[in-house]
Amino acid sequence: MRKGILSIGAAAAALTLGLTACGGESGDTSAESSGAPSAAAGDAKPGKIGVILPDSKSSARWETADRKYLQEAFDAAGVQSDIQNAQGDKTAFQTIADQMITNGATVLMIVNLDSGTGKAVLDKAKSQGVATIDYDRLTLGGSASYYVSFDNTAVGKLQGEGLVKCLTDKKADKPIIAELNGSPTDNNATLFKQGYDGVLQPKYDSGDYKKGPDQSVPDWDNTQAGTIFEQMLTQEPKIAGVLAANDGLGNAAISVLKKQKLNGKVPVTGQDATVQGLQNILAGDQCMTVYKAIKKEADAAAQLAVSLAKGEQPQASGTVKDTEGNRDVPSVLLEPQAIFFDNVKDVVADGFVSKDELCTGEFADKCTEAGIS
Numbered sequence: 001m002r003k004g005i006l007s008i009g010a011a012a013a014a015l016t017l018g019l020t021a022c023g024g025e026s027g028d029t030s031a032e033s034s035g036a037p038s039a040a041a042g043d044a045k046p047g048k049i050g051v052i053l054p055d056s057k058s059s060a061r062w063e064t065a066d067r068k069y070l071q072e073a074f075d076a077a078g079v080q081s082d083i084q085n086a087q088g089d090k091t092a093f094q095t096i097a098d099q100m101i102t103n104g105a106t107v108l109m110i111v112n113l114d115s116g117t118g119k120a121v122l123d124k125a126k127s128q129g130v131a132t133i134d135y136d137r138l139t140l141g142g143s144a145s146y147y148v149s150f151d152n153t154a155v156g157k158l159q160g161e162g163l164v165k166c167l168t169d170k171k172a173d174k175p176i177i178a179e180l181n182g183s184p185t186d187n188n189a190t191l192f193k194q195g196y197d198g199v200l201q202p203k204y205d206s207g208d209y210k211k212g213p214d215q216s217v218p219d220w221d222n223t224q225a226g227t228i229f230e231q232m233l234t235q236e237p238k239i240a241g242v243l244a245a246n247d248g249l250g251n252a253a254i255s256v257l258k259k260q261k262l263n264g265k266v267p268v269t270g271q272d273a274t275v276q277g278l279q280n281i282l283a284g285d286q287c288m289t290v291y292k293a294i295k296k297e298a299d300a301a302a303q304l305a306v307s308l309a310k311g312e313q314p315q316a317s318g319t320v321k322d323t324e325g326n327r328d329v330p331s332v333l334l335e336p337q338a339i340f341f342d343n344v345k346d347v348v349a350d351g352f353v354s355k356d357e358l359c360t361g362e363f364a365d366k367c368t369e370a371g372i373s
């Protein structure tokens with residue numbers, strides 16, 4: 001765990017975040033979230049950081065990865081934090097934000113449930129002098145001081161290219177493609193789609209691929225995704241490739257394909273390198289996933305938050321355009337990586353998932369085959 005302290009600095013250097021030294025390295029190694037304030041960056045006691053995660057169903061990442069890495073980074077810096085999950089409830093989201101501010105948060109980091117709710121929370125925080133960060137999802141028309149995420153159009157591009165690779169490997173002839181998009185209220189879902197449609201649309205236009213059903217899944221709800229995909233397959237039984245926007249949606253499609261014994265024959269994409277997604281890849285049922293090194297994302301966001309909590313004014317290296325608010329938001333964007341059967345081992349080597357959780361039971365032999373040791 002202590003390794004995390006050093007890598008905060010390393011990640012920041014790689015991202016060329018123009019931060020002044022935040023003193024994270026000197027944090028008390030025994031500090032917990034309730035936290036001993038660090039004395040490293042001046043005499044003033046740093047403020048509290050509040051984080052609101054969106055839910056625990058749309059992707060395993062929020063609870064298994066983001067919460068863990070953010071907590072480790074805050075603890076390493078010795079800054080007090082409160083990480084909560086709105087569990088998909090927009091009213092709860094606002095209530096949590098209000099409580100955090102009442103309880104003394106001076107920095108608020110949110111993963112919005114939609115831009116409207118996000119904007120209300122950000123604007124209110126700002127009016128009360130609380131610094132704000134959009135974490136992973138940009139709040140359109142919002143007022144966050146910073147945005148930390150991955151290059152989400154690049155994520156979508158990797159998905160599109162991944163599907164093309166898997167279809168080429170299968171020598172698919174004029175395959176009919178189904179698109180199972182993320183939540184229409186998540187700006188990331190829009191960016192993912194821009195990325196994969198940028199790859200697929202030319203193939204539809206040239207007649208190499210045939211465009212099949214194309215639908216968004218409200219709130220990234222995995223159960224609804226299953227229902228939607230079932231309808232897609234009934235309407236178009238010859239679907240030969242599925243662009244699913246994340247591993248949860250991909251798994252919903254795979255469950256439906258299994259009932260028709262089409263799993264493994266119809267390539268399905270994903271995102272997040274969840275244990276379930278990686279196991280689906282090992283089993284041959286999923287073509288690829290996109291690995292986003294969430295530790296780097298959490299470390300970059302935590303470094304900004306810690307700096308803000310200490311009253312500093314950190315500078316991010318780049319900006320992202322909020323087209324609705326017509327504003328350039330200071331941003332840090334990280335690079336995603338495509339994962340196929342052959343490089344599932346990279347995700348294990350990076351410490352994102354452990355061999356123990358991945359290579360259980362029936363997956364043990366597949367893990368050996370995939371070079372996971």
Ligand code: BGC
Nearest residue numbers: 058059137186188220246272
């Ligand atoms: C995130 C994805 C996640 C999805 C559902 C997106 O905003 O970028 O990593 O799979 O939300 O939670």
